[in-house]
Amino acid sequence: MFEERAAEINDVVRQISMILAEHSREAQGAALADCLAFWLAGFHEPGDEGATRAMRADRLSIHCSAVRLLTSINAKLIGTTP
Numbered sequence: 001m002f003e004e005r006a007a008e009i010n011d012v013v014r015q016i017s018m019i020l021a022e023h024s025r026e027a028q029g030a031a032l033a034d035c036l037a038f039w040l041a042g043f044h045e046p047g048d049e050g051a052t053r054a055m056r057a058d059r060l061s062i063h064c065s066a067v068r069l070l071t072s073i074n075a076k077l078i079g080t081t082p
Helices: 002-020 023-039 050-080
Strands: none
Touching: 002 050, 023 050
């Protein structure tokens, strides 16, 4: 999926990066956390609170794994410790 949507993803990242660059690291982190919370809130199984919680936990776990991988890659790109 990533390969098929790489151009779109890169464009979104570029746009967000330009906005975030104008703010402190603290504000950047808080904004990204809020965006992530909105994204997770969209995973919802109507009428099944347990399934909703499990689905969100699964998506968050997958997301955190991707962040860990991308942090190492991006650190190399910007010249910091991977």
